Amino acid sequence: MDLNNKDIINPLVKGCKSNDRVAQKKLYMLFYPYLMSICLRYTDEEEEAKDVLNEAFLKIFTKINQHFPTQSFKAWARRIAVNTAIDHYRKNKKFKHHLEISHADSKYVEPDVIAQFSSDDILKLVQKLPNSYQLVFNLYVVEGYSHKEIGKKLDINEGTSKSNLSKARAKLKIMLEAANREGEAYYG
Secondary structure: OOOOOHHHHHHHHHHHHOOOHHHHHHHHHHHHHHHHHHHHHOOOOHHHHHHHHHHHHHHHHHOHHHOOOOOOHHHHHHHHHHHHHHHHHHHHHHHOOOOOOOOOOOOOOOHHHHHOOOHHHHHHHHHOOOHHHHHHHHHHHHOOOOHHHHHHHHOOOHHHHHHHHHHHHHHHHHHHHHHHHHOHHHOO
8 A cells, every 4th residue: 555645544543533443453554564664673572673663652642733734644653663662761771781893804795695685684684783773774775864963963072973984884795795695594
């Protein structure tokens, strides 16, 4: 179903604004796969992603009156999901262990190597990145934020954002090469 179809989305949003439980359930079911895919990019495992997703939906339903029919609901919900994932990271970063890359292999990764992997395979590899690298990688590569914007969102300096992105790319390169050599057993 097209998540940009205003003829379908706007009546559901209007129902949600009136606390219509049926409309809320339909909106939830409609957007669950899309928003879950976003939450998975920012978490280590599916259960954690579900927690972030549920928190995002709670925000969506409690702030639904802040959405205007002229806005894309899909983009609005996406922004809430991303910001909820960032908030989740901030709350839990003190409990996460960060790994440093001491040596990055400088081998060139053939484009054909990347083409061999499905988006799910690549997502699994991205989820294996240390949380700070994963977060910056997703915000920069997937969401399109600048390093300056990432710095403000995560309360880090711009240089740290650039460094984390560089390290994330280096680590992904190593993991892609290893997964290519060793097959699926390397990453799951």
